[in-house]
Amino acid sequence: MSTPRRSPLPGVHRIARALAITAAATGVLGAAVAGTAEAAPEPPSRKDVKAQVDQLYDEAEQASEKFNAAQEAQQRLQAETNRLLDEVATGQDGLNRLRGELGAVAAAEYRSGGLDPTVQLMLSSDPAGYLNRARSLDQAAARQADTLHELVDRQRGLDQRRAETAAKLTELDRVRQSLTASKREVQQRLAKAQKLLDSLGAAERARLTAQDAEEAESRATRGTDRLDLGNQPASSDRAAAALAAAVAKVGSPYVYGSTGPRTFDCSGLMYWSWRQAGVSLPRTSQEQAHAGQRISLAEARPGDLVIFYKDAHHVGMYAGGGVVVHAPYPGAKVRYESVSAMPVSGVVRV
Incomplete structure (x- = not known):
């Protein structure tokens, strides 16, 4: 014999529906609140910002001194390179002049036919005059030999100056790269520090700056109201x-x-x-x-x-x-x- 199903109490369905709707709404609200908390984290405190900014400023100063050193080296190397380039240009002018002198002597010998001096003496109608000219030619040949030695020495010195110049130019390029890298590092550190400071707002930044100055003054005066040097x-x-x-x-x-x-x-x-x-x-x-x-x-x-x-x-x-x-x-x-x-x-x- 089946037991007759008991009807629910009046209003039960309405209550159940209301509870379900409330629970769902609560869940949605809770998720929304949690999402809001994750999207808007608590801003950093002034103390935390100061510690991070101090660290960034310290790193920026280290990079700044590297920048100063590279800038100093660049100026020195540029001056040395300019001096070497001037020496190379002057040396090249000297070499060109010596080569011109030797070329003139060689041309004169070619025009004389390059005959052996004994043969020239035998064919000469004025042997005494020829001998005088020969002595002058010997002296000219000695000067020509000296000029040739000077030319070789100058060429060797010029090659050395050119090698030094090339080395200086290579070093100068390396220093310029270091200068650029150090400048970029300084700028990056300062930009990060400024971003942190901007997160505080204008009033907090002003308080931080004032506090920093007051603390430095307090350290310098040992907490008194005047500086005693x-x-x-x-x-x-x-x-x-x-x-x-x-x-x-x-x-x-x-x-x-x-x-x-x-x-x-x-x-x-x-x-x-x-x-x-x-x-x-x-x-x-x-x-x-x-x-x-x-x-x-x-x-x-x-x-x-x-x-x-x-x-x-x-x-x-x-x-x-x-x-x-x-x-x-x-x-x-x-x-x-x-x-x-x-x-x-x-x-x-x-």
Whole structure:
């Protein structure tokens, strides 16, 4: 006997339908929220951006010093190449002149028939006159031999100059390629840094710049409200003049590859400042690290160069009181900084 099917309670179908619709809507909403979260990740914090930008600026400065070195080498090689090319041109003119002289002598011999001197004497109607001319011819032949030796020597020297010129041109091409690569590397690092900074927005960027300047000032003043450089004298009158020139540029913008007078990179500031004191320093921080007497940091006096980092890619000038004046990196200006803010690799007294 079959059991009669019990009818569902009134409203059950409506409730079930409502629950199903609600569940479906909730699922769609949840997926949409998840998708939105993935599409809009949380923006990087100012601290994270600063750390990454500092790293990129450091890498850019390393590339910038490579760029400076390549630019310096290019100028030197170009000057040497131009000198060699001038020597080759002058040498070729000299060779052409000597060849002309020898050619004239050879033509004269041809016109005389190239007879043996004894036969010419026998056929001569004026033997005494012929002998006088023969002595002159002997002297001319000796001069001709000297000219021939000179021609050979000059040709050898000219060939050597041409080989040197070719080598210089090859080296110059390699340096130009290095210059281009270093410039591209600097630009790439700076572009990445700028992209990171742009992710913060104008207000955050301004706060980051202000914070960086305040922290540098705090390090230089040891947290006080004034800068104390002490009263230690400079190592020389020229060092004092160089320091005065550098200090006068506090507030000037950093621009890579620049040696002033309005913008500077780190080694460019040292190069320009010492030029004002009548001293020509090498262009790069790595070369400046060998531009004078190496001393310890404890012996540093105002005007001395302080070389930073193991690869010597940054340099500042000791101002006294444990403080240097330097051009820090793009976006910052020439300023005072505690000497302990970066690892010191050496101090140089010019």
